[in-house]
Amino acid sequence: MKASMLRSAATTLRRASSSSSPSSTHLLCRSFSSDSNPDHQVAVLGAAGGIGQPVALLMKLNPLISSLFLYDIAGTPGIAADVSHINTRAQALVNMISNPVNSTVPIAAEVFKKAGTYDEKKLFGVTMLDVVRAKTFYAGKAKVPVATPKAYVSDEDIKALTNRTQDGGTEVVEAKARKGCATLSMAYAGAIFADACLKGLNGVPNVVECSFVQSTITELPFFASKVRLGKNGVEEVLGLGPLSDYEKQVEYLGLPLVPPYFSGQNGSCMNFQEGVNFAVMGATALDIDFFKQRGIHNPFASCSLGNQLDWFKKMLPSLCHTRSSEFSIYVHAAEFAFAEVAFVEVALVEVALMP
Numbered sequence: 001m002k003a004s005m006l007r008s009a010a011t012t013l014r015r016a017s018s019s020s021s022p023s024s025t026h027l028l029c030r031s032f033s034s035d036s037n038p039d040h041q042v043a044v045l046g047a048a049g050g051i052g053q054p055v056a057l058l059m060k061l062n063p064l065i066s067s068l069f070l071y072d073i074a075g076t077p078g079i080a081a082d083v084s085h086i087n088t089r090a091q092a093l094v095n096m097i098s099n100p101v102n103s104t105v106p107i108a109a110e111v112f113k114k115a116g117t118y119d120e121k122k123l124f125g126v127t128m129l130d131v132v133r134a135k136t137f138y139a140g141k142a143k144v145p146v147a148t149p150k151a152y153v154s155d156e157d158i159k160a161l162t163n164r165t166q167d168g169g170t171e172v173v174e175a176k177a178r179k180g181c182a183t184l185s186m187a188y189a190g191a192i193f194a195d196a197c198l199k200g201l202n203g204v205p206n207v208v209e210c211s212f213v214q215s216t217i218t219e220l221p222f223f224a225s226k227v228r229l230g231k232n233g234v235e236e237v238l239g240l241g242p243l244s245d246y247e248k249q250v251e252y253l254g255l256p257l258v259p260p261y262f263s264g265q266n267g268s269c270m271n272f273q274e275g276v277n278f279a280v281m282g283a284t285a286l287d288i289d290f291f292k293q294r295g296i297h298n299p300f301a302s303c304s305l306g307n308q309l310d311w312f313k314k315m316l317p318s319l320c321h322t323r324s325s326e327f328s329i330y331v332h333a334a335e336f337a338f339a340e341v342a343f344v345e346v347a348l349v350e351v352a353l354m355p
């Protein structure tokens, strides 16, 4: 999701919470409602999209929802009339599906902060599709709907199931001959997560699902883990719990875990043979001061690309002693990190330039 869409969402929620007067938002809103109790209102943003359409259908079928509002883009000011019908407050829970969720959620947090509507208990990255896939693939392997992994599935199978879950998106994209991605299963997963949120809001006890949320369970400001849902959104961010030996392994994370950079004596890396990591999550291409001067706080960014290039330059002398195969592995990881940086950068610049 681009920052412009987040901005639209933030604008919509802010306006919905504060005013019933016509707004100048550029969203085209189609809305309808059903008469059921309790009174929960749900808005689907991007409702005309591959995921949005089936999500809207599933939301319409959910008896916990009394009003359903569907939004998509169009360049018409007629949106104002529709938006003014929404009387929901900024208490809304926001479930972000747009990829990459681990970037769009922190960016959304910044947008909401800028709009003065951020509540860390109410912003969720939807990671439910991974859970749905894991359960489905596991049940297929174990031949039972619910089971203890150790009891039914070998370590080797768990590894294969983990890989299949991690690659689930690609599996669907390829099955659709690259003409589409996972929309129906994502809509199902999104609807299940929304239903859990609604149950939490209704005071159903002990509703626990996985989500990418603001978190203190690791050193990262946002993380995906089990979350207890309640009347205010996130009731409790639950810890990781005991990890199996396999889960503790690096490959479970899907990326080579390269130690962070630190300079040793004479500015060289202490032990490059075990790798060196210049990538810092959320690092910006523009200097950090650019964002500071515009009042943007990026919780991930403690350095810029310039800092990383400086570290790299200091490290260069050690490269002469490194085998080329090792070098290519690290360069590969860096390429991945830079791609992510590029997306975050564009979105952050958009946030920085917000009026």
Ligand SMILES: NC(=O)C1=CN([C@@H]2O[C@H](COP(=O)(O)OP(=O)(O)OC[C@H]3O[C@@H](n4cnc5c(N)ncnc54)[C@H](O)[C@@H]3O)[C@@H](O)[C@H]2O)C=CC1
Pocket (backbone or CB within 6 Å): 001, 004, 005, 006, 008, 027, 045, 046, 047, 048, 049, 050, 051, 052, 071, 072, 073, 096, 097, 098, 099, 100, 101, 126, 127, 128, 129, 130, 181, 182, 183, 186
């Ligand atoms: N979290 C997860 O596990 C998954 C996430 N995704 C992600 O979900 C996202 C959406 O996927 P699709 O529905 O297939 O895409 P899509 O392109 O079919 O739909 C997106 C919709 O958003 C609308 N839109 C764009 N800007 C808007 C704005 N400012 N306001 C309102 N509507 C706006 C577009 O007009 C379009 O109808 C993608 O980022 C995709 O990568 C997809 C599958 C799984």
Ligand SMILES: O=C([O-])CC(=O)C(=O)O
Pocket (backbone or CB within 6 Å): 099, 129, 168, 169, 170, 172, 181, 182
């Ligand atoms: O990559 C995508 O857009 C789809 C996705 O996340 C998935 O299917 O897991």
